[in-house]
Amino acid sequence: MAVYTEIDxxxxxxxxxxxxxxxVLSCKGIAEGIENSNFIVTTTTGPYILTLYEKRVRIEDxxxxxxxxxxxxxxxxxxxxxxxxxxxxxxxELADRPAAVVSFLAGMWPRRPTAEHCREVxxxxxxxxxxxxxxxxxxxxxxxxxxxxxxxxASGDGADEVKPxxxxxxxxxxxxxxxxxxxxxxxxVIHADLFPDNVFFRSEHLSGLIDFYFACNDILAYDIAxxxxxxxxxxxxxxxxxxARRLLRGYQGVRPLARAEIEAMPLLAQGAAMRFxxxxxxxxxxxxxxxxxxxxxxVEYIKRLEFHQxxxxxxxxxxD
Amino acid sequence: MAVYTEIDxxxxxxxxxxxxxxxVLSCKGIAEGIENSNFIVTTTTGPYILTLYEKRVRIEDxxxxxxxxxxxxxxxxxxxxxxxxxxxxxxxELADRPAAVVSFLAGMWPRRPTAEHCREVxxxxxxxxxxxxxxxxxxxxxxxxxxxxxxxxASGDGADEVKPxxxxxxxxxxxxxxxxxxxxxxxxVIHADLFPDNVFFRSEHLSGLIDFYFACNDILAYDIAxxxxxxxxxxxxxxxxxxARRLLRGYQGVRPLARAEIEAMPLLAQGAAMRFxxxxxxxxxxxxxxxxxxxxxxVEYIKRLEFHQxxxxxxxxxxD
Numbered sequence: 302m303a304v305y306t307e308i309d310x311x312x313x314x315x316x317x318x319x320x321x322x323x324x325v326l327s328c329k330g331i332a333e334g335i336e337n338s339n340f341i342v343t344t345t346t347g348p349y350i351l352t353l354y355e356k357r358v359r360i361e362d363x364x365x366x367x368x369x370x371x372x373x374x375x376x377x378x379x380x381x382x383x384x385x386x387x388x389x390x391x392x393x394e395l396a397d398r399p400a401a402v403v404s405f406l407a408g409m410w411p412r413r414p415t416a417e418h419c420r421e422v423x424x425x426x427x428x429x430x431x432x433x434x435x436x437x438x439x440x441x442x443x444x445x446x447x448x449x450x451x452x453x454x455a456s457g458d459g460a461d462e463v464k465p466x467x468x469x470x471x472x473x474x475x476x477x478x479x480x481x482x483x484x485x486x487x488x489x490v491i492h493a494d495l496f497p498d499n500v501f502f503r504s505e506h507l508s509g510l511i512d513f514y515f516a517c518n519d520i521l522a523y524d525i526a527x528x529x530x531x532x533x534x535x536x537x538x539x540x541x542x543x544x545a546r547r548l549l550r551g552y553q554g555v556r557p558l559a560r561a562e563i564e565a566m567p568l569l570a571q572g573a574a575m576r577f578x579x580x581x582x583x584x585x586x587x588x589x590x591x592x593x594x595x596x597x598x599x600v601e602y603i604k605r606l607e608f609h610q611x612x613x614x615x616x617x618x619x620x621d
Numbered sequence: 622m623a624v625y626t627e628i629d630x631x632x633x634x635x636x637x638x639x640x641x642x643x644x645v646l647s648c649k650g651i652a653e654g655i656e657n658s659n660f661i662v663t664t665t666t667g668p669y670i671l672t673l674y675e676k677r678v679r680i681e682d683x684x685x686x687x688x689x690x691x692x693x694x695x696x697x698x699x700x701x702x703x704x705x706x707x708x709x710x711x712x713x714e715l716a717d718r719p720a721a722v723v724s725f726l727a728g729m730w731p732r733r734p735t736a737e738h739c740r741e742v743x744x745x746x747x748x749x750x751x752x753x754x755x756x757x758x759x760x761x762x763x764x765x766x767x768x769x770x771x772x773x774x775a776s777g778d779g780a781d782e783v784k785p786x787x788x789x790x791x792x793x794x795x796x797x798x799x800x801x802x803x804x805x806x807x808x809x810v811i812h813a814d815l816f817p818d819n820v821f822f823r824s825e826h827l828s829g830l831i832d833f834y835f836a837c838n839d840i841l842a843y844d845i846a847x848x849x850x851x852x853x854x855x856x857x858x859x860x861x862x863x864x865a866r867r868l869l870r871g872y873q874g875v876r877p878l879a880r881a882e883i884e885a886m887p888l889l890a891q892g893a894a895m896r897f898x899x900x901x902x903x904x905x906x907x908x909x910x911x912x913x914x915x916x917x918x919x920v921e922y923i924k925r926l927e928f929h930q931x932x933x934x935x936x937x938x939x940x941d
Binding site for chain 2: 307309310311313324325326327328329330331332333341343348405406407408409410411412413501502503504
């Protein structure tokens with residue numbers, strides 16, 4: 302949860318007047334997203350989402366994120382569409398911060414994902430990869446393998462407070478991961494953070510993908526590996542191969558994977574676990590005690606990483 | 622801000638199905654209220670507010686609060702109306718907590734209240750006092766004078782950390798306040814917490830009163846004294862007598878004050894400053910550092926209290 306910035310009511314009314322969406326009826330900070338301040342703004346024409354970009358987001362990345370949502374929505378992906386002012390702008394300023402208004406998506410994220418949810422997520426992810434194919438802007442993955450090393454080093458001895466020996470073990474795992482990290486798999490724009498709270502369902506069907514603020518250019522199959530980590534472990538951290546099989550089948554029904562992508566899945570899944578492990582570890586050790594946001598426990602990603610290190614091969618993910 | 626409880630999507634759909642308000646489209650935790658968890662639930666018939674009552678609210682008080690909103694709304698007060706299920710219930714249970722759905726009010730609370738806002742607040746407060754006159758349930762003021770003594774004692778030496786000598790000075794002030802505290806002024810149901818963030822305006826006119834969770838039976842003019850503290854001090858804590866005059870005129874245009882109520886205003890205003898001073902002091906000293914809610918600084922109420930102790934008489938509040 303996070304609402305960091307207070308918006309002056311008069312300033313908001315002036316801001317919304319720039320769009321052709323009617324009169325402001327209310328504005329309420331919502332507990333959604335952890336990097337930015339988000340609000341539901343209800344006007345006489347309906348609800349909208351207003352986002353103020355806080356300092357963890359780089360301003361120079363915003364045209365990529367907003368442009369990507371615009372492109373994806375235009376190509377049939379159910380994602381928020383950035384609204385344009387009557388002057389044609391999507392990226393503006395409010396309360397001294399970069400700001401944008403996007404369309405409101407119906408649906409709720411699934412607290413207890415089922416195998417059928419996983420199938421629809423796989424399918425939607427593949428559709429997104431295809432839809433984003435014609436998007437012309439580029440953004441490097443700021444949380445790719447190079448960053449993992451930096452985050453481990455920045456965590457320093459603190460890692461061993463989380464689990465004795467963790468610093469050395471992570472460093473060793475990362476060495477072998479990077480030695481084998483694939484460099485010839487198909488790349489494109491990936492979501493890079495498609496966790497259950499970023500996917501809405503309505504009447505049991507997928508109705509929206511949100512939060513494109515980690516999207517970047519990277520290995521497409523790595524995006525699937527993120528989803529395997531995010532969707533296919535049970536609350537007790539056991540791996541549910543049925544969910545993985547459905548997720549991968551859903552994906553391949555839209556975009557069949559090449560043999561090399563399938564073979565790389567155990568390694569990519571280790572990498573995805575490493576990515577969330579090291580950012581959580583860093584936040585765990587660096588979040589001030591009085592912060593609004595409670596950092597997430599990194600330990601569950603140690604367990605996910607260990608699972609992926611122990612798999613026999615792609616068949617452990619239910620790939621036929 | 623506060624959202625404490627996570628709601629399962631399936632449980633919410635079942636819960637909302639109990640009302641005749643259509644299909645759930647979305648549910649988002651909002652940063653509103655500090656005692657409870659609040660959500661905007663959007664259905665195919667529009668937005669609603671869902672509240673889960675957390676442990677700071679006593680369950681046995683909920684029928685009073687919900688009944689009061691129902692009664693006030695039926696008597697023309699623009700306040701949230703508790704929805705009834707098809708079986709006629711307003712107080713239910715969700716996520717192991719007492720829960721209620723109320724109507725959604727348009728409007729935003731004024732970040733920079735003007736004298737005209739104050740006039741409308743005074744008028745609305747008087748209308749609420751008259752509307753609540755026929756309400757049959759009773760609730761004692763759990764944060765009345767008796768509680769002030771307990772809160773000062775519970776703060777103990779901590780008060781002197783906030784300001785040296787504060788504990789003794791508060792105790793002395795309270796002694797003289799209680800010795801003179803009026804016991805023959807008109808009483809009735811008061812809101813008891815009508816701060817700017819509990820009053821919505823739309824197009825410069827008052828459109829809603831919210832958050833009745835401190836409402837109780839007490840001296841009616843004490844409710845005005847709360848508003849003098851809440852609405853008539855500038856950010857630099859200087860007292861704006863123009864705002865006070867407009868607030869009191871707005872009130873008296875609907876419910877003229879008796880001479881005794883006017884004479885008591887300086888004392889009631891001291892009491893109201895004391896009430897917010899001691900609860901803020903207590904929260905300041907007792908809120909864990911890792912809590913979601915940042916406690917409010919009690920020091921600004923020391924300054925308000927000092928102002929009220931120094932006034933010449935009711936004329937200092939602009940009462941003609």
